[in-house]
Amino acid sequence: MDLDVLFVGTAGSAPSARRGLPATLVRRGGERLLFDCGEGTQRQLIRSVGLVEIDEVFITHFHADHVLGLPGMLKTYGLQGRTRPLSVYGPRGLTRLFEILRPLVGRTPFEVEVREVDAGDELSRDGYVLAAFAVDHRVPAFGWALVEHERPGVFSPDRAEALGILPGPAFGRLQRGESVAGADGEVRPEQVMGEPRAGRKLVITGDTAPCEMTAAVAHEADLLVHEATFLDEEAERARATGHSTAGEAARIAAQARVRMLALTHVSARHMAGAIRDEARAAFTPTIVPRDFDRVLLPFAERGGPEHLREDER
Amino acid sequence: MDLDVLFVGTAGSAPSARRGLPATLVRRGGERLLFDCGEGTQRQLIRSVGLVEIDEVFITHFHADHVLGLPGMLKTYGLQGRTRPLSVYGPRGLTRLFEILRPLVGRTPFEVEVREVDAGDELSRDGYVLAAFAVDHRVPAFGWALVEHERPGVFSPDRAEALGILPGPAFGRLQRGESVAGADGEVRPEQVMGEPRAGRKLVITGDTAPCEMTAAVAHEADLLVHEATFLDEEAERARATGHSTAGEAARIAAQARVRMLALTHVSARHMAGAIRDEARAAFTPTIVPRDFDRVLLPFAERGGPEHLREDER
Numbered sequence: 258m259d260l261d262v263l264f265v266g267t268a269g270s271a272p273s274a275r276r277g278l279p280a281t282l283v284r285r286g287g288e289r290l291l292f293d294c295g296e297g298t299q300r301q302l303i304r305s306v307g308l309v310e311i312d313e314v315f316i317t318h319f320h321a322d323h324v325l326g327l328p329g330m331l332k333t334y335g336l337q338g339r340t341r342p343l344s345v346y347g348p349r350g351l352t353r354l355f356e357i358l359r360p361l362v363g364r365t366p367f368e369v370e371v372r373e374v375d376a377g378d379e380l381s382r383d384g385y386v387l388a389a390f391a392v393d394h395r396v397p398a399f400g401w402a403l404v405e406h407e408r409p410g411v412f413s414p415d416r417a418e419a420l421g422i423l424p425g426p427a428f429g430r431l432q433r434g435e436s437v438a439g440a441d442g443e444v445r446p447e448q449v450m451g452e453p454r455a456g457r458k459l460v461i462t463g464d465t466a467p468c469e470m471t472a473a474v475a476h477e478a479d480l481l482v483h484e485a486t487f488l489d490e491e492a493e494r495a496r497a498t499g500h501s502t503a504g505e506a507a508r509i510a511a512q513a514r515v516r517m518l519a520l521t522h523v524s525a526r527h528m529a530g531a532i533r534d535e536a537r538a539a540f541t542p543t544i545v546p547r548d549f550d551r552v553l554l555p556f557a558e559r560g561g562p563e564h565l566r567e568d569e570r
Numbered sequence: 571m572d573l574d575v576l577f578v579g580t581a582g583s584a585p586s587a588r589r590g591l592p593a594t595l596v597r598r599g600g601e602r603l604l605f606d607c608g609e610g611t612q613r614q615l616i617r618s619v620g621l622v623e624i625d626e627v628f629i630t631h632f633h634a635d636h637v638l639g640l641p642g643m644l645k646t647y648g649l650q651g652r653t654r655p656l657s658v659y660g661p662r663g664l665t666r667l668f669e670i671l672r673p674l675v676g677r678t679p680f681e682v683e684v685r686e687v688d689a690g691d692e693l694s695r696d697g698y699v700l701a702a703f704a705v706d707h708r709v710p711a712f713g714w715a716l717v718e719h720e721r722p723g724v725f726s727p728d729r730a731e732a733l734g735i736l737p738g739p740a741f742g743r744l745q746r747g748e749s750v751a752g753a754d755g756e757v758r759p760e761q762v763m764g765e766p767r768a769g770r771k772l773v774i775t776g777d778t779a780p781c782e783m784t785a786a787v788a789h790e791a792d793l794l795v796h797e798a799t800f801l802d803e804e805a806e807r808a809r810a811t812g813h814s815t816a817g818e819a820a821r822i823a824a825q826a827r828v829r830m831l832a833l834t835h836v837s838a839r840h841m842a843g844a845i846r847d848e849a850r851a852a853f854t855p856t857i858v859p860r861d862f863d864r865v866l867l868p869f870a871e872r873g874g875p876e877h878l879r880e881d882e883r
Binding site for chain 2: 272273303304328
């Protein structure tokens with residue numbers, strides 16, 4: 258099951274020539290999940306993977322730079338004749354936001370399901386959960402964590418045959434967790450299956466000051482996408498505005514022992530190199546992706562997260 | 571007095587990889603006038619001339635693709651600490667639009683003056699008027715015409731001296747339209763000034779079916795910026811949706827005897843070359859500008875409109 262992250266917009270607050278407003282696309286198998294939808298997101302998608310029919314949009318909070326791309330994207334889906342429903346999840350207030358946006362969007366030929374959730378809510382999906390967790394911003398704001406279920410261990414045909422099981426339907430039953438009759442009595446799955454294997458974990462903070470909740474939720478995540486609006490020398494301003502410095506984000510990543518840290522919400526005031534260098538001093542596996550960069554998240558046994566630069570595709 | 575047009579966004583309805591949503595920047599001397607403000611306009615400006623402090627925005631109509639860039643642009647001006655007021659003009663309903671947008675924008679540190687106008691209204695400016703004229707779209711919609719005042723003719727120092735006027739303050743008085751005493755009695759300005767010279771005229775239609783009003787208002791305009799959402803083979807669809815074909819726009823331009831026609835509101839379904847070719851069959855001086863192309867509009871005596879491609883700058 259492929260899992261990757263496409264950085265659709267990596268600017269914060271205002272766009273720059275190179276960076277669009279916040280949006281992150283997560284692709285898992287055939288699913289397309291969009292986290293935040295800043296102004297221009299539909300065009301950023303068109304410029305990269307195409308305006309794919311996203312099934313679910315997850316909003317972190319209602320600041321304009323994270324949501325103003327919604328009405329235009331819905332409008333364009335309508336022009337395309339989309340009929341598949343679209344669900345939008347976000348903090349309480351989402352219904353009110355859509356009341357505001359509705360006259361701008363007009364009628365759509367598809368249903369838009371607006372779902373308010375609370376911090377701590379988990380949305381159950383096939384093979385994973387999506388959890389909203391409270392972060393620390395100027396307004397109620399969520400991070401979102403995608404946490405895959407544990408996978409069964411690896412089935413050993415050799416061990417099964419040694420216990421007198423012949424290749425065939427019995428192999429399948431053992432792998433699905435059923436016991437079967439062997440040469441010397443019953444064979445239980447745990448006799449022929451390896452240790453359960455961890456699923457993957459991906460955490461996207463949205464806008465937040467550094468907070469313990471992020472460190473806890475992101476514990477041993479494969480990828481933490483954390484905002485880094487400021488540098489350490491601006492820590493006071495970061496506090497006043499409910500944002501993080503690159504160094505603070507890196508220290509959260511180190512505390513959580515994530516495998517890779519991707520910094521976003523990059524201000525046009527800073528060079529990406531300065532943000533990266535400050536973060537790497539505290540946490541080496543840090544990247545500052547450009548728009549349209551991707552991070553591939555293979556299962557752990559197949560290697561670590563891999564950063565693919567847009568211009569290397 | 572320099573006058574040029576920057577094509578900020580030349581797509582219609584939905585953006586494409588190459589074309590942003592409708593926005594056209596007119597620069598006259600130090601003035602910056604924006605016509606329509608589709609989603610992504612602030613970033614298109616940042617990518618070209620920078621997010622200059624636009625004084626006035628003129629909306630043609632309230633379809634989403636023409637206005638959804640307003641809240642984000644106002645928001646970013648606020649982040650920049652703008653204090654200069656911004657005026658927005660548009661058809662009746664503009665106040666209601668701003669009531670809808672207000673909660674998305676929040677408070678701004680500068681005043682936003684919302685001014686509803688009627689078709690036929692003329693806004694008087696230093697050296698020109700801006701006129702809103704009714705076009706033919708599915709909803710009430712304006713085109714906008716920028717019409718410069720006539721300029722005085724060219725002063726002839728030789729003729730003045732021949733009439734006994736010495737170079738000095740009397741030259742200035744004659745050029746300002748006053749009579750002065752000469753060697754053989756009073757010298758009137760018309761004796762030493764050439765014919766009054768025409769000002770320039772620039773017309774932007776917004777979305778519209780081909781209509782007589784456009785042809786009348788654009789009579790002998792230096793530049794007509796006309797929409798061309800369809801090709802002639804789709805004329806039926808153009809009628810149903812209140813839009814124009816490239817051929818129709820060209821025939822309006824030919825009828826109005828404009829100096830140059832620039833086609834915008836380009837659909838991603840069409841190659842710009844097909845639009846251009848269809849229009850040129852009816853009106854040769856047609857261009858289909860790309861985003862960030864400019865058209866310079868010198869005074870007539872200094873030459874015709876000049877199309878500068880973005881990649882030629």
